[in-house]
Amino acid sequence: MTPLTAARVQRRYLLLIGLRWAATGLVLPVSMLIYATRGIDLPTVGLLVALYSGLVVLLELPTGGLADQLGRRRTMLLAGVFLVLAPLCMAFAQVWWQFAIAATASALGRALGSGPVEAWYVDTIRAIDPDVSLRAGLSRGWAVEAFGLGAAATIGGAVPGLVGGLANDGLITPFSISALGAAALAVVSLIAHAVLMTETETATRSGGSVRMAFRTVPTQVLHGVRVAWREPVVRLIVAHGAAIGLFLNSVEMLAPLQFAEMLGGPERAALAYGLLAAGAFLGTAAGAAVAPALCRLLPLSALAVAALVTVAGAAAVGLVGLASAGPGGFALAAAGYLAVYTLTGPAGPLAAEAVHNRVTERERATLVSVESLxxxxxxxxxxxxxxxxxxxxxxxxxxxxxxLALVIAASLTVAARRAERRAGKTGKVPAYEFI
Structure with missing residues (x-):
């Protein structure tokens, strides 16, 4: 067997990330339309979304700990099974409890799959070259994730209009085709993970029996939380992630309603917002891809660059707010919306690199889950x-x-940079006991 090189590991990582998120992107634009065609009312939809979100929050840390105990590959294969089941259930669901099964499968897949691939990439490439920079690989991974979501969402949204002869009240509707396509792509993704996620000898030895892995998850989670709390750089980056989450949900809620008001109704806004959402994904991909170049171009540290682009993103959000007050109208709001995602794109991989530089293989997937939580x-x-x-x-x-959320995120990134400078750029994780 040809030995793995850093370049081959990166190509595998990008392919796996692309397949994983493209499957999600295919079903993303039709999910709400599937609910509508099945007669699910808005309050019930809200409960289903709450079910998904609540389960993800509850499962993030346990599943991250599982990846550190069971192994990245086995955990991701388990996630892959649920990622196949979720769109398959949604394609055929007729009543609320069937959609609840789909939401539960989706949450399990999301929680199980939130950390293993990135942790596998860092572990594997560090085993090949302990001194290799993670910046380029992580930036490309974030870019491929965003591009895969955007490109697949465009296809998934177009498919129902291309399908003729299917009624909205049948077992399979035009919107179900996108969900079935997502399930098929998720099967391809599952096979690719099984073949390409070859783990290091250390990771293989550490991944014990399934029963033992589940028994040690609480201890692993507690250890990861202690590291996240006691290691200053990690603690500040985790807090930065919470501020980013507040910002993202705010924008995703406000933008469709804002654009509908500006354009005179939801019907006119639907197409415009769909195109803008695809543009936002592509903007995020472009921003993440240029993160290493920005670090070379600017005489600043990686976290200082992350803080700078976050401030620039805050200014872009201000443009959208200005447009909502009257000046500039929809054109200014749309430009600001696209600029926000493009400008903040580099911050994610640069912050992720800082965390990976502060933790070890023992708790890496757990810490990725702490960030996601x-x-x-x-x-x-x-x-x-x-x-x-x-x-x-x-x-x-x-x-x-x-x-304001983005300004807070930038401030936390600056504080993380100061903590990093005090501790040393690649200082080892503190010697906390693994209790």
Whole structure:
């Protein structure tokens, strides 16, 4: 067998990331339409979304700990099974409890799959070259993830209009075709993970029996949380993730409603927002891809660059808020919306690199899940607070709240840079006991 090189590991990582998120992107634009065609009312849809979000929050840390105990490959294969089942169930679901099964499968797949591939990439490439920089690989991974989501969402949204002869009240509707396509692509993704995620000898030895792995998850989670709390750089980056989650949920709630108001109704806004959402994914991909070049171009550290682009993103959100107050109209709001995602794109992989440089293989997947949990919790707070704020005081106030969230995220990134400078760029994780 040809030995793995750093270049081959990176190609595998990008392919796996692309397949994973393209499957999600195919079903993304039709999910709400499937609910509507099956007669699921809006309050029930809200409960289904809450079921998904709640399960993801509850499972993030246990599943991250499982990946550190059971092994990245086996955990990702388990996630892959649920990622196949979720769109398959959604394609044929007729009543609320069937959609609840789909939401549960989707949450399990999301939680199980949130950390293993990135942790596998870092572990494997560090085993080949302990001193290799993670920046380029992680940036390309984030770019491929965003591009896969955007490109697949465009296809998934177009498919129902291309399918003729299917009624909206049959077992399979035009919108079900996108979900079936997502399930098929998820099968391809599952096979690719089984073939390409070859783990290091250390990871293989550490992945014990399934029963033992599940028994040691609470201990692993506690260890990961202790590292996240006691290691200053990691703690600040996790808090940064919560602020980003609040910002993202705020924008995703406000933008469709804002654009509908500007364009004179939801029907006219639907196409415009769909195109803008695809543009946002592509903008995020472009931003993430240029992160290493920005670090070479600017005489700043990686975290300082992350803080700078986050501030620039906050200014772009301010443009959307300005447009909502009257000046510039839809054109300014759309430009600001696209700029936000493009400008903040580099911050994600640069922050992720800082975390990976501070932790070891023993808790890497757990820490990725801690970050994901912070993002989800921040989003939950944003969904509750900013929605009420905008309803009470208007869109402008909601956009100001989103801008403030990005300013806080930038401040936390600056603080993380200072902590990094004090501790040393690649200092080892503190010697906390694995209790």
């Amino acid at each position: 912070a993002l989800q919790l921040g989003g939950f707070i944003g969904a509750i607070s900013v929605a009420r704020l905008a309803a009470w005081a208007g869109f402008v106030t909601g956009w100001l709240a989103a801008t």
